[in-house]
Amino acid sequence: MRQVLNWQCSHCGLHFTTWSKRERKFCSISCRSNSRKISQNEAWGKVSEKFWDRVDVRLPDDCWLWTGSKSHGYGNMRVGYETVRAHRIAWELHNREKLGDRMACHKCDVPLCCNPGHIYAGDILTNSRDMDDRGRRTGAALKGESSSGAILKEEDVRDIRHSTQLPEELEARYGISARQIKNIIKRRAWRHLV
Ligand SMILES: [Zn+2]
Ligand SMILES: [Zn+2]
Numbered sequence: 001m002r003q004v005l006n007w008q009c010s011h012c013g014l015h016f017t018t019w020s021k022r023e024r025k026f027c028s029i030s031c032r033s034n035s036r037k038i039s040q041n042e043a044w045g046k047v048s049e050k051f052w053d054r055v056d057v058r059l060p061d062d063c064w065l066w067t068g069s070k071s072h073g074y075g076n077m078r079v080g081y082e083t084v085r086a087h088r089i090a091w092e093l094h095n096r097e098k099l100g101d102r103m104a105c106h107k108c109d110v111p112l113c114c115n116p117g118h119i120y121a122g123d124i125l126t127n128s129r130d131m132d133d134r135g136r137r138t139g140a141a142l143k144g145e146s147s148s149g150a151i152l153k154e155e156d157v158r159d160i161r162h163s164t165q166l167p168e169e170l171e172a173r174y175g176i177s178a179r180q181i182k183n184i185i186k187r188r189a190w191r192h193l194v
Helices: 029-052 086-095 131-143 145-151 154-162 167-174 178-185
Strands: 005-008 015-018 074-079 082-085 103-106 119-122
Touching: 029 074, 029 086, 074 086, 082 086, 082 167, 086 103, 086 119, 154 167, 154 178, 167 178
Parallel strands: none
Antiparallel strands: 005 015, 074 082, 103 119
């Protein structure tokens, strides 16, 4: 005899039964997708709270400067396991959408500005303004390892060597690969620097 299983929908609370032996958390497809939407919104909400806490929000047309941690002239914030440029987060929060391969570019040319009205999503090929973002997303890959010196400053190299974070965690912050970071730590790169 087949066993009837009794579940409760974790979205709407409805009790329902199935013949299936597989665990069912939701009574229906729509409950499943609604519940997913809510958890996405909660995730945006958490990022949003932490983010706007660190922005000096002014009048709508003003530049809203990032007050949190910075590197290479840009703001950055940790989101989950990633360190993300602050102005990227500003765009993503405002549009409730991930930028993915696109870049966040400034209309105002103020790297620390997080006013969503000053930031647009740009294409790597057409944009020439956010040079640092370009270097991070394409330049490093194109120029190869020898270019690691070009985007790093001596103080960055010292910070990397003294950091307690893993190379994988540092790569987003400095815009170079984990392998390049390991080379720096093991002094295969930047040897001249103590
Ligand atoms: Zn339900
Ligand atoms: Zn601005």
